[in-house]
Amino acid sequence: MRCRISRSLQRQVILLFFSLFCKAAPEHIQYSIPEELERGSIVGNLAKDLRLNTEEIASSNLHILSVDEKQYFIISAENGNLYVNDRIDREEICGESISCTISFEVMAENPLNIFHVIVDVQDVNDNAPHFLHGDIKLEIIESTLPGTTFLLEQAEDPDIGMNTLQGYSLNINQNFVLDVKERQFGEKYVKLVLNKQLDHETESSFHLTLMALDGGKPPKTGTAKIWIAVIDANDNSPVFSQELYMVNLKETTPRGSLVIQVKATDRDAGSNGQISYSFKNIPERAFQKFILDSKDGKITLKEPLDFEEVDKYLLAVEARDGGELAGHSNVKIKVLDENDNAPEVILASVSSPIPEDSALGTLVALINIKDRDSGDNGEITCNLKDFLPFKVVSASSNLYKIITDGPLDRESTPEYNISIRATDKGTPPLSTDKIISLKISDINDNSPAFEKSSYIAFVSENNPSGFSIFHVRASDPDLERNGQIQYSLLTSNIQELPLSSYLSINSESGIIYAQRSFDYEQFQEFQIEVKAQDGGSSPLSSTATVKVFILDQNDKSPQILYPSQGVEGSALFEMVPRSAEEGYLVTKVVAVDADSGHNAWLSYHLVQATEPGLFTIGAHNGEIRTSRTFLERDAVKQRLVILVKDNGQPPLSSTVSLNLVFAETFQEALPEINSQPRDPDYQLDLQFYLVLALALISFLFLLTAILAILTKVRRSGSPKFLQCFGPVPHSNNTVIFPPNYEEGTLPYSYQLCLSSESRIQEFTFPAPSVQAAGNFSCDQNSDMLLTANQENILKTEMSNDDGVSSFSYISLFCNTLRLHFLHYF
Secondary structure (H helix, E strand, O other): OHHHHHHHHHHHHHHHHHHHHOOOOOEEEEEEEEOOOOOOOEEEEHHHHOOOOHHHHHHHOOEEEOOOOOOOEEEOOOOOEEEEOOOOOHHHHHOOOOOOEEEEEEEEOOOOEEEEEEEEEEOOOOOOOEEOOOOEEEEEEOOOOOOOEEEOOOEEOOOOHHHOEEEEEEOOOOOEEEEEEEOOOOOEEEEEEEOOOOOOOOOOEEEEEEEEEEOOOOOOEEEEEEEEEEEOOOOOOOEEOOOEEEEEEEOOOOOOOEEEEOOEEOOOOHHHHOOEEEEOOOOHHHHHHEEEOOOOOEEEEOOOOOOOOOOEEEEEEEEEOOOOOEEEEEEEEEEEOOOOOOOEEEEEEEOOOEEOOOOOOOEEEEEEEEOOOOHHHHOEEEEEOOOOOEEEEEOOOOEEEEEEOOOOOOOOOOEEEEEEEEEEOOOOOOEEEEEEEEEEEOOOOOOOEEOOOEEEEEEEOOOOOOOEEEEOOEEOOOOHHHHOEEEEEEEEOOOOOOHHHOEEEOOOOOEEEEOOOOOOOOOOEEEEEEEEEEOOOOOOEEEEEEEEEEEOOOOOOOEEEEOOEOHHHOEOEEEEOOOOOOOOEEEEOEEEOOOOHHHHOOEEEEEEEOOOOOEEEOOOOOEEEEOOOOOOOOOOEEEEEEEEEOOOOOOOEEEEEEEEEEOOOHHHHHHHHHOOOOOHHHHHHHHHHHHHHHHHHHHHHHHHHHHHHHHHHHHHOOHHHHHOOOOOOOOOOOEOOOOOOEOOEOOOOOEEEOOOOOOOOEEEOOOOOOOOOOOOOOOOOOOOEOOHHHHHHHHHHHOOOHHHOHHHHHHHHHHHHHHHHHHHO
């Protein structure tokens, strides 16, 4: 007994030491296992229950802090599992107590901490009922009347509940039967009832078998032999002063204290009247707690009481005289509670997680709070330690509800550790803290949010199709589908084609792709609206605008506006006075570039010249000037090739050819100009008006000629006169060229087509040809070409008639028009 007290004191001192120097308050971890588990059986993952990860298990050095001789459990240093280390016998540890727990402390290092572990040991049917003293011997006087009862030794079964003793049975005989009764506290006891008068002379002894059965599955039994000797005994049995003695004891009563003294009397004298006291069929736990003095009947306390272990004892006391007669009484001892147990908080149920939009009063958890003490020591008040949007409401005597008492927001607080404190009303009061972890589940209460309300993107023109031009991002603090964002394009300010033909967007990543190549010269910017929508059941969305600027690339060559290109790329002529001084402005090259910025900065370069040192060009303005005066040795006709280059990388360029003629007057420059092909586009409008004028004049001329010829014919009567004009009157194919014809090119021509025999003559003035202003031609029906010299002959002949004098005026007008035409070209 002294050894146990010493170990208990040592344990309290160690716990006091660690409680003073440990930073964290002990946590309570509880497990439940059946008794008699094999050594090495796992109880639970202590490291996991203490919320230690794999790295923390080794550094924490978990070990059991205990001063008891037996180490029922051991902790694995590798995985933190709690294993059975020694045989656990519930009956040995807790005896008849309904609740059996093994408590020990676990110490962790780094940081230093102590955890309180409680292992609830559940009973199994590992014990058969047994009789403590084996065989039962009785001596019954033959004069005993039928109906007399004899209290038999009670079988013991240290198991509890249904596994403990449930009943007795006796082998069939004619003299005795069993009377099984139940005491006030549920304990069964058995009496042997004399069913038939005994006769010592007929049968002096009986041999019976008493069987005790428990309620296990399968049930277990124990037997005892009953040896009955039939004798003559005195006729008075000891009688107790009370059939039942009632005693109240505080659980703090010190050992050795007197509990009660029982008293029995016997009217017999001598040895038959001498009484000895003894316990009869009491539990083994009662034998450990109490001592009965056989002479004076005093019951004293042998070991300290524990109300939570056993709150009452029922002791059967027997008083036996010298004649072997006995009387029986019972002592009921009630243990009074002291406030030596803190409240026990058990989490009955928890609704985790709960939605963040839970209404006020939503049930979060249900806790069961018990205190093994009684009275005020067992009355409990419960409240929350911290200010949280929850409150505790009492549901019944031991049941409490935790309900919501304010709004919840998962995005700000996704999890709560609700700390509950249960305090009893004892003196001094004891309390227990319990932490409940509660997670908050997400609802779709947040719209996707873009990083900006508007974005600016830059993309170079001529981009390839499918090119990524921008990446928009939106965030949603909600979880799972509520936070999954889908992107889409809504509208744009592009009017020419649908938006989908220009852009597309990856619905998951938000990357915007170009569906076609952009052209800076077509449009320089556009704006689109992007939508981000989450995947909630009632989806939420937001929009942002993206303004896209097209960046110019050097993809356009310079376009030369002046001088315009002639036929097959040749340029028109420019006339320069021979007397031009140095720096004389000859002409100016004008060019534009559809690009912008540096790509449109143009520079002008003279890349080719007939006389390289005769002309210069302004690098930035395109002005062509003479670099010196014209010399006699210089060619009259000069050809320049001008290169116009932009400032892009790489640069693009265009060229133009320019023909220059040094002359003081246009007539002086005309021979040089006429030797060059003309540009039909340049002359198109002028030719149209000239042809129209020539056609009108030819019509008037022919009309006058026809009238003159008809008058002449009528007077002469010789129609063959009209067949041909010229020195060879009978030739139909004679062609006479003017004296100024050079190199097969005429500055001006006209045709006179005459009909054979009886056709009326026609005079035709053709328009200048495309390739040369002086070419002439005749259609298939023409018989001859009338030149300018023959025209004078014709006018002389026709002037013989007074009626055709107007012909000479028409011819003179035509010659004048012809000269003007030549002067223009």
